[in-house]
Amino acid sequence: xxxxxxxxxxxxxxxxLSSAISAAREGADVRLVTYxxxxxxxxxxxxxxxxxxxxxxxxxxxxxSAIPELPDEHPYRLLGxxxxxxxxxxxxxxxxxxxxxxxxTNALLPTYGGTVKPTARYPDGAAxxxxxxxxxxxxxxxxxxxxxxxxxxxxxxxxxxxxxxVRGETIQFPGDLQDDAKVTRYAxxxxxxxxxxxxxxxxxxxxxxxxxxxxLIEDEKRVGLPAVLGDADAAGVRAALEAELGVEVFEVxxxxxSLPGVRLEDRLFExxxxxxxxxxxxxxxxxxxxxxxxxxxxxxxxxxxxxxxADQFVLATGGLVGKGVESDREHVYEPIFDCHVxxxxxxxxxxxxxxxxxxxFAGFGVDPDTELRPLDSGGSPEFENLRAAxxxxxxxxxxxxxxxxxxxxxxxxxxGRLAAQEAQ
Amino acid sequence: MSDARDPTQFDPVVPNTGEExxxxxxxxxxxxxxxxxxxxxCYKCSTCDTNCPxxxxxxxxPGPKFQGPEQWRLKQTDDDYExxxxxxxxxxxxxxxxxxxxxxxxxxMHNTARGEYVDNQMSKLSVKYIRNRILANYRxxxxxxxxxxxxxxxxxxxxxxxxxxxxxxxxxxxxxxPEFATQTFRQWWSERGGAKVHSDDKKIAYFHGCYSNxxxxxxxxxxxxxxxxxxxxxxxxxxxxxxxxxxxxxMLDDARRHAETNVEELxxxxxxxxxxxxxxxxxxxxxxxxxxxxxxxxxxDDLAAHTYDAVEYLRIHTDVRQELEAAEVSGELEEEFAYHxxxxxxxxxxxxxxxxxxxxxxxVAVEDVGESCSGISGTYGWKSEKYEKSMEIGSEMFEHMEExxxxxxxxxxxxCASQMxxxxxxxxxxxxxxxxxxxxx
Numbered sequence: 001x002x003x004x005x006x007x008x009x010x011x012x013x014x015x016x017l018s019s020a021i022s023a024a025r026e027g028a029d030v031r032l033v034t035y036x037x038x039x040x041x042x043x044x045x046x047x048x049x050x051x052x053x054x055x056x057x058x059x060x061x062x063x064x065s066a067i068p069e070l071p072d073e074h075p076y077r078l079l080g081x082x083x084x085x086x087x088x089x090x091x092x093x094x095x096x097x098x099x100x101x102x103x104x105t106n107a108l109l110p111t112y113g114g115t116v117k118p119t120a121r122y123p124d125g126a127a128x129x130x131x132x133x134x135x136x137x138x139x140x141x142x143x144x145x146x147x148x149x150x151x152x153x154x155x156x157x158x159x160x161x162x163x164x165x166v167r168g169e170t171i172q173f174p175g176d177l178q179d180d181a182k183v184t185r186y187a188x189x190x191x192x193x194x195x196x197x198x199x200x201x202x203x204x205x206x207x208x209x210x211x212x213x214x215x216l217i218e219d220e221k222r223v224g225l226p227a228v229l230g231d232a233d234a235a236g237v238r239a240a241l242e243a244e245l246g247v248e249v250f251e252v253x254x255x256x257x258s259l260p261g262v263r264l265e266d267r268l269f270e271x272x273x274x275x276x277x278x279x280x281x282x283x284x285x286x287x288x289x290x291x292x293x294x295x296x297x298x299x300x301x302x303x304x305x306x307x308x309x310a311d312q313f314v315l316a317t318g319g320l321v322g323k324g325v326e327s328d329r330e331h332v333y334e335p336i337f338d339c340h341v342x343x344x345x346x347x348x349x350x351x352x353x354x355x356x357x358x359x360x361f362a363g364f365g366v367d368p369d370t371e372l373r374p375l376d377s378g379g380s381p382e383f384e385n386l387r388a389a390x391x392x393x394x395x396x397x398x399x400x401x402x403x404x405x406x407x408x409x410x411x412x413x414x415x416g417r418l419a420a421q422e423a424q
Numbered sequence: 425m426s427d428a429r430d431p432t433q434f435d436p437v438v439p440n441t442g443e444e445x446x447x448x449x450x451x452x453x454x455x456x457x458x459x460x461x462x463x464x465x466c467y468k469c470s471t472c473d474t475n476c477p478x479x480x481x482x483x484x485x486p487g488p489k490f491q492g493p494e495q496w497r498l499k500q501t502d503d504d505y506e507x508x509x510x511x512x513x514x515x516x517x518x519x520x521x522x523x524x525x526x527x528x529x530x531x532x533m534h535n536t537a538r539g540e541y542v543d544n545q546m547s548k549l550s551v552k553y554i555r556n557r558i559l560a561n562y563r564x565x566x567x568x569x570x571x572x573x574x575x576x577x578x579x580x581x582x583x584x585x586x587x588x589x590x591x592x593x594x595x596x597x598x599x600x601x602p603e604f605a606t607q608t609f610r611q612w613w614s615e616r617g618g619a620k621v622h623s624d625d626k627k628i629a630y631f632h633g634c635y636s637n638x639x640x641x642x643x644x645x646x647x648x649x650x651x652x653x654x655x656x657x658x659x660x661x662x663x664x665x666x667x668x669x670x671x672x673x674x675m676l677d678d679a680r681r682h683a684e685t686n687v688e689e690l691x692x693x694x695x696x697x698x699x700x701x702x703x704x705x706x707x708x709x710x711x712x713x714x715x716x717x718x719x720x721x722x723x724x725d726d727l728a729a730h731t732y733d734a735v736e737y738l739r740i741h742t743d744v745r746q747e748l749e750a751a752e753v754s755g756e757l758e759e760e761f762a763y764h765x766x767x768x769x770x771x772x773x774x775x776x777x778x779x780x781x782x783x784x785x786x787x788v789a790v791e792d793v794g795e796s797c798s799g800i801s802g803t804y805g806w807k808s809e810k811y812e813k814s815m816e817i818g819s820e821m822f823e824h825m826e827e828x829x830x831x832x833x834x835x836x837x838x839x840c841a842s843q844m845x846x847x848x849x850x851x852x853x854x855x856x857x858x859x860x861x862x863x864x865x
Contacts (some may be wrong), residue, residue: 036524302729
């Protein structure tokens with residue numbers, strides 16, 4: 001006996017969810033298993049397709065026009081420009097709280113560090129912060145949240161030559177929260193307009209925040225705050241603040257732990273659920289049966305091995321951070337199926353001595369064929385029914401290129417679709 | 425303004441990567457639970473903090489990243505370090521443990537720290553300690569109450585008695601005590617003459633826990649009938665409390681005493697070829713996760729490896745999914761249900777199984793009311809000083825229950841069920857009751 005499905009997706013991050021949704025939309029019976037919470041919680045919530053070329057040219061105006069120039073082994077080259085576009089259209093249909101789909105051109109958004117980042121899609125909540133918008137800007141940070149230092153960010157943006165005036169102010173969040181209050185605490189207070197004590201009187205946190213923001217606004221028509229404006233109902237929090245302040249309010253995309261990332265994760269799981277998919281979390285896939293085909297994988301629950309069988313499998317376990325690619329002192333390897341990962345025998349070749357140099361490790365991962373099936377060292381598919389998606393793939397350095405989300409969505413979409421077609 | 429360094433002055437030391445490297449064993453094996461190696465796996469991504477239901481409503485609570493790895497790091501350098509009292513504000517939902525992408529053992533850290541705090545820093549004469557001990561030993565109270573269930577039901581919810589309990593023991597008078605059944609499950613089982621189905625190769629040992637024995641025997645009876653329907657021989661070994669309320673109150677000695685009986689009796693059943701199933705997700709979680717992490721009892725790992733949630737076991741070993749697809753429910757349970765996944769089901773990766781199983785079952789609809797914690801967390805919400813926090817944590821779940829189509833609740837966890845009922849007035853059922861209604865005439 002085993003728990004069965006047409007398609008089994010291993011991994012619950014952006015790539016796993018994209019492939020699961022894509023397969024479910026094709027009508028397959030899809031199950032997703034994920035071990036721990038994904039790196040979406042450590043991501044800004046922005047969806048980058050391609051910000052810079054592997055040679056460091058950029059910021060790119062049009063990511064799609066750069067795809068034909070990419071190296072042969074880059075995931076985008078394997079898929080082709082049209083598939084990347086189709087995948088982004090699927091994302092736009094599924095996630096209606098994001099913008100940027102009206103154009104091929106990258107948008108430029110400010111970050112917590114005060115840099116300007118090229119990205120293809122951004123949450124509604126970040127829209128009023130576009131760096132291409134020439135309206136003056138006020139940034140406001142909270143004393144107890146040192147991650148976002150508004151005056152510092154403003155100075156950096158000025159230095160980057162943005163086409164507007166920008167000021168940064170720091171205030172105390174109403175209610176005098178503890179220094180290490182969690183982002184979820186801010187979000188909850190703002191969402192519920194929860195009670196806080198201000199000068200001995202109990203007030204709604206949102207109302208009290210408006211009172212502190214109002215005197216700071218001069219001629220600016222938009223105000224940027226840390227990304228803590230609500231969790232389940234971020235739009236409601238923003239609308240309430242805008243109504244009271246009479247200016248547009250936006251969130252600056254966050255550092256970890258990131259609520260915009262959490263919201264995106266929630267939305268994708270919801271979409272997968274709506275598409276009839278099944279999923280479960282908390283336990284790792286540790287082994288499998290099969291020679292040329294993967295027949296069954298085993299999920300480890302307190303040393304009990306639970307079998308899951310499927311017709312087609314998708315490996316979306318992440319890269320070096322997500323632990324889909326592991327290393328020890330001798331080897332770099334893919335821990336579940338032991339798919340081939342190309343790397344030098346000498347570990348001193350794995351990195352560059354310059355901190356921001358061209359690090360080979362950043363591109364470590366499985367190398368697939370055009371169907372996204374991981375290839376063995378001889379160049380044949382490891383298994384005929386296993387495809388890979390997202391950061392577990394080699395051939396790209398997402399941190400340098402700003403291509404992480406796009407690669408996950410595009411390869412996820414493609415792997416899920418092919419798996420579903422093959423399974424039926 | 426900015427205090428960033430001038431980048432032109434940055435002169436890093438060249439790493440001495442060319443020399444021979446001999447890794448040192450920093451943490452040699454020892455008999456105690458030394459949690460520092462786990463602390464070193466934490467890279468402070470704060471995923472755990474975003475999952476903590478207490479930190480979301482109380483910024484005085486420093487959150488799991490502090491309670492777990494940071495506190496163990498402090499202990500590493502300071503032998504006199506005292507556990508921070510905020511550990512008693514942790515509700516033991518253990519969502520932090522499930523979420524951690526680096527496999528830091530937050531559950532073990534929290535449980536061990538709580539045990540140390542109660543042992544070394546809490547007065548054994550304080551009202552809090554005495555009250556917590558009574559709450560943690562629910563099985564003892566239930567055992568006596570079940571001898572005179574009607575009398576107990578009357579007195580436990582009798583106004584003046586509750587007023588006195590609030591005043592003396594700080595047990596909130598807002599809460600309704602659960603009703604005791606007039607016949608316990610074990611009484612029913614022996615009256616019935618035990619198992620009706622015998623099998624050499626399909627056996628399960630039922631760990632019913634306290635609640636389905638004393639309070640909701642209908643859940644336990646449903647389990648017996650379902651397993652017999654699938655051809656299993658059901659065994660009901662002698663057993664005590666799983667220990668969950670004791671872990672949550674830092675009373676590890678009490679928990680160990682109960683665990684010794686459970687391990688002995690259940691491993692004997694495993695010897696006879698049975699797997700162990702529990703209908704309460706906190707019980708299965710204790711046997712599976714906490715036992716091997718906290719105690720070193722002969723056979724405990726074997727027990728952990730053979731323990732399952734009752735519905736999960738059916739999904740793995742029987743055709744329950746196919747049978748439910750072909751079945752329909754009519755009568756009393758032909759309802760729309762608002763399903764809440766208990767944190768301890770979530771910890772075992774079971775948070776979706778009820779939704780999935782009943783998706784294609786005719787006559788019912790089951791809607792997931794979302795990720796929020798119910799807030800009661802066993803004995804946590806039964807303490808006056810935590811009652812409001814418990815209700816604030818639960819408010820999101822109450823809202824989602826009100827918004828959902830159904831007006832009947834569903835969950836696997838007895839204390840979540842009482843919180844759901846307390847916050848919405850809905851009657852709450854167990855998934856096993858619905859499986860029984862669908863498959864058994």
